[in-house]
Amino acid sequence: MTRKRKIVIFILILLTVAAAALVVISTSSDRLDGFFRALGTPVRAIQRGITKLGDNWGKKASVRREYDAVQEEIERLTRENEELRQKEREFNQIKAENEELRRLLEMRDRTEGYELLQAAVITRDVTDWFNEFTIDLGTRDGVVNGTVVITSYGLVGIVYNAGSSSAKVRCIIDEQSELMCRIQRNDELLRVRGTSNENFTAGLKADRIAKTAALYVGDVIVTANSGGVYPPGIVVGVVTEVGVDEDGNRFATVSSDVNFTSLTTVTVMVPKTAAEPDNK
Template identity: 30%
Template sequence: MQTNGPVGKKIWILILVLLSLFCMIFFSAKGKVSIPLTNRVVITLLAPLQSFASGISNKSGSIIKNVNDLMTLHEENKLLKNEVIKLREQNLKDSELAAENKRLRELLNYKQSAKNFQLVTASVIARDSSTWINNVVIDRGSNDGIKKDMPVVTPAGLVGYIIEVYDNYSLVGLITDPRVAVGAMVQRSDSRVAGIVKGDINKKAEIHMENIPRSADVKNGDQIITSGLGGIYPKGIFIGIVESVKNEAGGLLKYAVVKPAVDFQKLEDVAIIVNSRRLPPEQLIKQMQRAADGQQLKREGVPK
């Protein structure tokens, strides 16, 4: 009998359908009607199909189990990722709190040790975005007793002075601003050379000590402090360290490149000197020496 072509395919499909129906009737009746011969013959004929069906069933069960396992792993992975994010956020908060506590402790220690100053602490809340004007905004104003021209410091040294005051905030002119001039002097006892510290318009983070005679005794490593001249800054506040000394072109003067004691890129908390009194010389020397020693340890990488 020819079974090729569309007719042959239809015959095979019909046979498979009939065979499937027979199987369904047989297995549904199995256990209710006993037909030994037929049972044996049918089981023999259908054993391969039953084995195939059983294999598919087992594989389906295995696939379903694997899918469930994958879904479980996905959920666990999602939970773990969320936990990692929470731990990172908590770690950042803890690190920020630790850094803030360290800064506030340093300010408190400075406030207690600077007996000649009455200080009000403040936080930097904004920075001027101009290319060469170096100003910051702090969260203290006239309501806190802040007035124009009050000096601003940190435990490391001089920051600048108050140039504008509002009710709840103030604008601070930094010593790196070329418009801010600070009366300064070399702390070394056998020098005591005086000059003016100003910011460099071409180098935002650099300051210079200017108006120094070429014959004056200023050298690398000298510590520069406020001279007390000019009526704004009390004498003896640490400004920075001389990094190099250069002659001005065509003149009788030279200037010193000074590395500021304060890292203005990391400036977050400051103290405003709202009142000051002159200390006895021996106490003033000790205070300046403590500031200088702190800077020396910082340069050498030794923790205070």
């Protein structure tokens, strides 16, 4: 074999080996790509899951922060609302007290000669809820049996059991109460009695009305200067009904503007000429 022929054969062998190597490399590359592609699918799924989980946690954290912020705002508004309600209650109380004082000032011509003391209702008689109550003033304040109790809306009653620091008051609607009054419009006399009963209803009834007396629905009834117990001119109520009973006697139903069931404060009329309060 000539030298030239050997060289040609050698070159052909090299080319064959190179071609075979390329084939092997090409095949291996495809397999590796397939392997990595197969491996990448679950990896990417896991990555997407982790990413989604992170997004969900982020959203939940954001929602939680927003919820906490809303709760704080609700609590703040609740506090502000309660503060406003408290201020409204205080305002209404002051307004009511001012209205009471204004109306009492309008009565000054009927309360001349008396010192007007404000008293709080501290207890009520459980058996006579409408009719009797106890106030926080007593003999040391100049309050004695027979002291008259009013509000700016009219006559309430009279003290019947005065202690040192408190006193019991019997309301005019009590069935034991009776007083002489006048028709404000014409000064005609009549008697007004309490009509409380076991059904927890109470009112006022007028009788001993002269047949010639002009008495109509809407007439204002006031205290008369009779017996020296009640000062004259204190409003007792307004006539709501006029009639004749089975014996032919005239009567009238009188309605008071005083709300006896919700009294919390009253005004006590202590004569300025009364003896000094008992401070013992």
